[in-house]
Amino acid sequence: MPKYEQINKVLVIGSGPVVIGQAAEFDYAGTQACLALKEEEMEVVLVNNNPATIMTDEKIADRVYLEPLTCESIEKIIEFERPDGLLPTLGGQTGLNLAVSLSESNILERYNVQLLGTPLDTIQKGEDRELFKAMMKEIQEPVAESISTTSIEEAAQFATKMNYPIIVRPAYTLGGAGGGIANNTEELIRIAKTGIHASPINQILVEQSVKGWKEIEYEVMRDANDTCIIICNMENIDPVGVHTGDSIVVAPSQTLNDYQYQMLRNVSCKVIRALGVIGGCNIQFALHPETNEYVIIEVNPRVSRSSALASKATGYPIARIAAKLALGYHLDEIYNPITKEQFASFEPTMDYLAVKIPRWPFDKFKHANTLLGTQMMATGEVMALARNFPAALQKAIRSLEAGVGDLDLPSLANVTNKELENKLIYPTDDRLFAIAEALRRGYSIETLYELTNITKYFLIEMKQLIQVEQELKHTDWGAVTKEMLLNAKVYGYSNQTLAKLFHQQEETIENKLKELQLKPAYKMVDTCAGEFEAKTPYFYSTWKEYNEVPPLTKEHKIVVLGSGPIRIGQGIEFDYCSVQAALSLKEQNYETIVINNNPETVSTDIHIADHLFFEPLTLEDVVNVIETEEATGVIVQFGGQTAIHLADGLAEKGIPVLGTTTDAIEMTENRERFYNLLQKLNIPHIPGETITNVQQLKAAVNTLGFPILLRPSYVIGGSGMVVIRNDQELNDYVGEIVDLDEQDKMFPILVDSFIQGMEVEVDAVCDGEDIIIPGVFQHVEHAGIHSGDSMAIFPAPNLTLKQKQLITEYTKKISKKMNAKGALNIQFVIKEEDQSLYVLEVNPRASRTVPIVSKITGVPLVNLATKVQMGKSLKTLGYELGLHQEMPYYAVKAPVFSTNKLKDVDPLLGPEMKSTGEVIGLGMSLQSAMKKAFHWKEQTEQLEQKPNVFLSPSRADLTHIHQLKDVLNDITTFSTKPGATLLAETGIIIDHIITIDEAIQLCTDNILQILYTSVETKGVEKWQNLRETALKMHTACFSSLQSLLAYLSVMHHDMEVPKSIQDYVLMTENLNRQKERVTK
């Protein structure tokens, strides 16, 4: 059946900011869907307030609304745009929930908007546990015994009847937030309470546990003609009990025989048919490890993280096809975009396997409870492809960039057997490494199975890996044969690991491989195991096999390095940059090669580059691709720190790193050279020293005085960064260092004087001569809070003309001196006392804010930066040079946190980045923009007329607290006694004086709406408890007085009606374009 004739304009709802449980995969799905709709000549209207995404690029949809994801806001967009249809299944849980509310409040009906794809009652059947269970009973499919309830008592009664352990899952939440496994009544009551609260409908599912069974997933597609196909099945290595988003997953399943595979395939089709899904659907099973007994765990009638993984694992673009099915097409009417001559109505078959490992944020949250359970905690994931399991596993491990290159986690070598066994029984992020360690210690497969319940196949394969490792380790380097080396490569060992095992330099291994003429080959991912010729394949490495990469033929073949897994400090914004860079290269008629390992991303979509390589982003893996492709240059500026870290190594191998030189990069990262640079340019920098031991630290503090900022040289998202304000904090910090096993690694530490004041930053493009600065960001929070966690306003509202000129001048001087070519980000602080401008840091690469600047100003920063890197001069690119004229509207970026998904993590902000994503608010007035940034989703909408605010300020806050007086009449204030006393000094009288415990209670009872605790409350358990409670109860939680004040100042301000980014940018169309281009 051809597409529906009556549909010409489609509204797509995006998933909003990246949070745990809802990450880049929805940018990939949404982008694919928008492009698929445009291909069908639909006019696409998109709503998504995540400014870091590709999907919100003006080229992806016809009308892009960076507007709050609320019913109210979307209704106005519908009213204005009058779309014919709404595609709700591409924006994750957020998009789905909004579609449900829009429909239930009759908005869709009122404006005659047809819901496309999977019908609403199907969505509800999939999401509402009770409805789902009833339907499964009807079609006689087994589900775990369970009840849906809103009552804790009822939950406890059921649990007693069914025996523990019992699983609690809140209805309609992301990544199982607020759920867990309870082993006794006490735990059950606790989990049920948070679960009921986490659910937007205050409902939980209390379920009999099938913990320890195999967890199997199927990705299914169905069209309106009832054709049902399986795109991919997947097997969780971690058995039931660990959220699938936190599980190591392999595709296809490895331990199901054909009978079981087909049995579950059949059930999948049966369920999806009964549900009436049109599009993609994910179904999860628990399969008994010894019998063919199974239960259906859940169904997601939409694209999901798993569907993104399945798409990348097989090459079959689920979201793209789902969008077409929603328009009325049948699967056998759509071409398979990989092979082009076959149709979408077939089941992909793989001749390799994919291993996914989650990327957890525990490196950022050292105190977090890392026990994995039913609530997802990973921020991102990596995927590796190989022809055997050990190789795929090893490639995935080194793709993680978690500081471990292989299965050997050094810190485990010293744990006792008892401790090790605990790590095996209670899964955490390092269980995989614990298994390896146990195998080294001679634990039997049987014992390991008993401890982990992991299917023995995987344990046996890992044992094989450890055996190879031991053999290599006990072989003298001189005695290593070609066969041995090749075998090690087939098993996925990196040169780095081999060097470690043989006690050789990595270079020695490399040379030996060269001497023996051993190098990897690359195989295609083509959806069909080679049965048909592929037109748009992508590649992964293998050894000892035939290389299939057809040579690129143009003179310039440029590699763009991606940014790897989404993690705190390195998010989706770098994927935006990588994609834009690849597209710019294509536009310039260069051949483009993308290397990345993150299955959730747009950059790993086959349509972005000429050649895509799904490989770890280590020097060895990247160089191998470059050599195979005979690439002529590499672009490292867009893949975050991941790519920048590789620059030196690539340059050393004689591979041209395009744009800013590696020496210039080093100049910005080496503190001494950096300060020298600034001194030469007569630019004030912050007083600081580099210290290499504890004694020097104390000496430095004496010279610099408190407060001081401590940080290691090379950082992602400020890892390990800390502000120290007094002797006590200094002593605590020193104490922590001294206790460390590997304290040497802490040094050198950079010690800087910590300057209090307003932070501003610029994103520029430079060609060594000229620069373009589209504008200046002003941070709302003062220095001391990581820029990634700050609210930022663009253009900066409080800078004087002189300050702007100085910022421009400094940027120009620095870029010229560095001979920077490409993107550059500079952060400044304006010292409170004397308004003097200091340079905080220079990032010789695209920064987190580049997508925002590009979208709101219409100046395509990455495109320009790429052109400069390819040798073009900025003068010729059509934009005014220098600092651009300001646009007549405001953008406010606000960080979004996932802290409530993590246990024992203090939400208090500091110099270490904690946010996982960001939202944007736009407005003609700053207040409206600000309000849209604060009230970006449904649950943040309601604020009572006179909200209850708890304040715990610090003495330092007193200088600014007078601003609070302007809003005092609009709020009811609460504080502790010391807080109230402090505030009394400035004449502010607190309405209610309470204790911290009482504050916690008020939070729990939903009486407090806003909470402010200053950084001085850091490290005190009760304060942390208060903040954690506040987060769970959706109390607005602030750690900076400035953001609190900003929040309160716009509290009763109206939001402007939504406006598309195209309409905004139209206002600046000719503003900063060079004259000759304007006339064109």
Place this chain on the structure above:
Amino acid sequence: MAGETGYLVLSTGDILEGKWLSPKKEMEGELVFNTAMTGYQEVMTDPSYAGQIVIMTYPLIGNYGFNDTAFESVRPQVAGLIINFPCVTPEHAESQYSIMEMVQKFDIPILYDMDTRRLTTIVRNNGNVFGKMTSNKDEKPIIEKVDPNIVKTVSVSTTHTFYQKTNRERTKHVVVVDFGYKHSIVNALLNLSCHVTVVPYHSTLQEIQALHPDGILFSNGPGNPEDLQSLLPKLKEMADQYPTLGICLGHQLLALAYGGKTKRLPFGHRGSNHPVKDLKTGKVYITSQNHGYVVDEQSLNKTVWNISHINVNDNSVEGMVHRSKPIIAVQFHPEAHPGPLDSHHIFEHFYQLLQEKGAREHAKV
């Protein structure tokens, strides 16, 4: 595990190196690839693969072992097996034998550590490829086509009867003419409460009449259907008289028996993911397939046959229905094993034909 070096020497001139999983054993055969990701035991034991060296495109073979219930015939039938990464320590509750135990028990030549994807590409690009598994890379394959008498080597030599398992009162009796039948075909019929008698491929109409069947099934099997020319008149006589279902080779033989032609596919359809469209309902099913020949659509007499199913990818004939007689035939494998169970209704349709025929005869009396 480090086997001795072995080679697969191809008629195309390509030589691929691997290692022997089995004891060294020279073997020649037609090279075909199967793209299924599960069901290696079913593939290995499917008699349709007789005379063929099968490349498994999925690299990991042996993970879940082998067991007595997944045999599609009494023994492995492939001439040889080419795999990439064998698992010799299987782990599955139902596993009874490892791949090494299978090798020892049945003497199957297997080469591993082979670039199976490269081989697949060679077969895809060249079509008719023969190969020799050998330890001497200078030895070239001599065989250029599959043995025309191959069916004889896989068919039963005597009659076997199986009784239905459902204990239904009214049963039907189906005679399976065995050109190399898969056990799953018989099982599918038994599960539909049929008694089944498997007879040798050369059985005569009289012999079959003597069994008083309600219907006949022409089974799958190996080789070129045209090599069975001499049987065609007999097969037509049977089909004219009884409700008939043809599967795979059986489907091709029915086409030939009624004056149609078959032709060779460029490189066959072998795997568990082949989309087939039912032209009557417009529905698409994913089917299990294993064939190198197809019915030539042009050659079918459309006044006698309706094309009932086509392949979505290459539009080749996947099924046909006689316009006036209760004869249906499919190119794919509705019995699955390995592969999806989507097209099981073909058996139900056949069973319905048996019932209708019964009802008509009953009415005649």
